[in-house]
Amino acid sequence: MSENSTVTTPQFLKVDSPLNMVSGAVLPEYELIYETYGELNADASNAILICHALSGDHHVAGVDKDGKPGWWSGYIGPGKPVDTDEFFVVCSNNLGGCRGSTGPTSINPDTGKVYGPDFPMVTCRDWVNSQNELRKHLGIDQWAALIGGSMGGMQVLQWAIDYPDKLRHALVIAAAPKLSAQNIAFNEVARQAIMSDPDFHDGRYIENNTTPKQGLGLARMLGHLTYLSDDMMGTKFGRELREDKLQYNYGAEFQVESYLRYQGEKFATKQNFDANTYLLMTKALDYFDPAADFDHDLTKTLANATAKFLVVSFTTDWRFSPERSHEIVKALLDNDANVSYAEIESKHGHDAFLLPNEHYEGVFRAYMQRVKSEIHTSENGDQS
Amino acid sequence: MSSISPEFKLISDWIKPNSRVLDLGCGDAKLLKHLIDTHKITGYGMELDSNKNIEAMEAGINVIQSNLNNHDICHYFDEDSFDYVIMTQALQVVTRPDELLDDMLTVGKQSIITFPNFGHWRMRAQLIFKGRMPETDTLPYHWYDTPNIHMCTFNDFEDLCEEKGIEVVERAVVNSEHRSTLGMKIAPNWLGEVALYKVQKKTS
Numbered sequence: 001m002s003e004n005s006t007v008t009t010p011q012f013l014k015v016d017s018p019l020n021m022v023s024g025a026v027l028p029e030y031e032l033i034y035e036t037y038g039e040l041n042a043d044a045s046n047a048i049l050i051c052h053a054l055s056g057d058h059h060v061a062g063v064d065k066d067g068k069p070g071w072w073s074g075y076i077g078p079g080k081p082v083d084t085d086e087f088f089v090v091c092s093n094n095l096g097g098c099r100g101s102t103g104p105t106s107i108n109p110d111t112g113k114v115y116g117p118d119f120p121m122v123t124c125r126d127w128v129n130s131q132n133e134l135r136k137h138l139g140i141d142q143w144a145a146l147i148g149g150s151m152g153g154m155q156v157l158q159w160a161i162d163y164p165d166k167l168r169h170a171l172v173i174a175a176a177p178k179l180s181a182q183n184i185a186f187n188e189v190a191r192q193a194i195m196s197d198p199d200f201h202d203g204r205y206i207e208n209n210t211t212p213k214q215g216l217g218l219a220r221m222l223g224h225l226t227y228l229s230d231d232m233m234g235t236k237f238g239r240e241l242r243e244d245k246l247q248y249n250y251g252a253e254f255q256v257e258s259y260l261r262y263q264g265e266k267f268a269t270k271q272n273f274d275a276n277t278y279l280l281m282t283k284a285l286d287y288f289d290p291a292a293d294f295d296h297d298l299t300k301t302l303a304n305a306t307a308k309f310l311v312v313s314f315t316t317d318w319r320f321s322p323e324r325s326h327e328i329v330k331a332l333l334d335n336d337a338n339v340s341y342a343e344i345e346s347k348h349g350h351d352a353f354l355l356p357n358e359h360y361e362g363v364f365r366a367y368m369q370r371v372k373s374e375i376h377t378s379e380n381g382d383q384s
Numbered sequence: 385m386s387s388i389s390p391e392f393k394l395i396s397d398w399i400k401p402n403s404r405v406l407d408l409g410c411g412d413a414k415l416l417k418h419l420i421d422t423h424k425i426t427g428y429g430m431e432l433d434s435n436k437n438i439e440a441m442e443a444g445i446n447v448i449q450s451n452l453n454n455h456d457i458c459h460y461f462d463e464d465s466f467d468y469v470i471m472t473q474a475l476q477v478v479t480r481p482d483e484l485l486d487d488m489l490t491v492g493k494q495s496i497i498t499f500p501n502f503g504h505w506r507m508r509a510q511l512i513f514k515g516r517m518p519e520t521d522t523l524p525y526h527w528y529d530t531p532n533i534h535m536c537t538f539n540d541f542e543d544l545c546e547e548k549g550i551e552v553v554e555r556a557v558v559n560s561e562h563r564s565t566l567g568m569k570i571a572p573n574w575l576g577e578v579a580l581y582k583v584q585k586k587t588s
Contacts, residue, residue, distance in 0.1 A: 329448060329460070330459065333428070339428075341450075362434075370441065
């Protein structure tokens, strides 16, 4: 099988049992869209769940019907660090998303109209609970590993805390144990950008046959900024102009302005991301604070986690800096947990977790070898 | 079981089975792996170098990428978290060996330290007769590119221990082939190339 040649087709899981959400809301029924890669082995011991980041989706590897490669296909696929010749890899779109799982653009069964702003607030814990239904549906008793970057890393942490016996390894990449005031502030400005767009219509823009493109584009521009490092922007754009000389107007004069505008517009129009989903995902991030249930003590929070951990951070990531990963590592060390930590040298800021990097790949591959070796041990154990 | 150097063999002999061990500058974690296999120890390695980190992970060892100059170990670990904190051939490369020694004996009950002896006769001879900074098999660097920024002799190290109220529990010396000879026992500071110390805080 040649690399990335397989076209992946998404599947749906319809859950008829109600989901009691952290906010107190009840979702009577819901659907999760997901993709799988590789084969589940006989004792279902080689399954891996990937958790996506803020604007991510279920298409993590392979190519879709339009030929688009998955968002983490650099690291997941045949012969890749997460080797789909060895592992059965699963990725679902989070509840509240806009790529096929039940979310604000879905029809509310109570009203027969799209949920829009009436979709209940989701939290990381709700995502984990809904993904646990997917685990049961796939006949997997225990994930060999859970892997996630950024928001996905937080979801992995939540899994390890809430369902300790359902995973053997947790790979928490470019994440944090909770958002800082600055992180929340950035999210709030992004939300305000969306909500103050005249086309927002209090979230009922679909019923009004419009979308708050301007606001969503602005939110994306701001978000995108926090993914890049100062150094990287300096190298990539510097003060380079689009024209030969300054125009003294408010057009996109500098290359960096043009780039950001393009990113914003692409997100809001071509990628057709739903504004209500963006609001929900940023709120879910803000709410994420598993230690709040344990006297704000992260060590206590992770006391019951039995998974083995790999924590990874990137040197120029200022959105979720290495120091935030140190907090996670420290709490795990306090519990004498099995934990390894790598701080990857990269100039790409938060975005680095998605980009090629020799050291990152080496660490990822070495750790996945360990995950794999334990599967083979358990298989041999079953045979003897 | 892979073969290990006599230096590591000597260290192993100083470690009680089932103990908790932290290895600073653990490299590819060969020593930790050996101690896990033979002594059923638990613990962690710490290593700054990215490639060595990967090698340690490949060996299935829990390794924390960390800079020993940042007082990271006191940030990460509580007092007396380990039975032993080991540091082989790294004392001389850190910015403040004296402070790191304090940190090691804070998070560990005992420390095992090995370092190249700058008092070895070959070093002394090069300085006396050539008038140049020594370059040997154990220390194959030029003065300007050496990572070994804080060289010391056995006597220097023991003076530091004395000053800090640190007790030397065990001491051994080996040559660059990591073997031990009679001469080294008689005149360690002249004939020993690598020093091995097991130390702890003096109980007053």
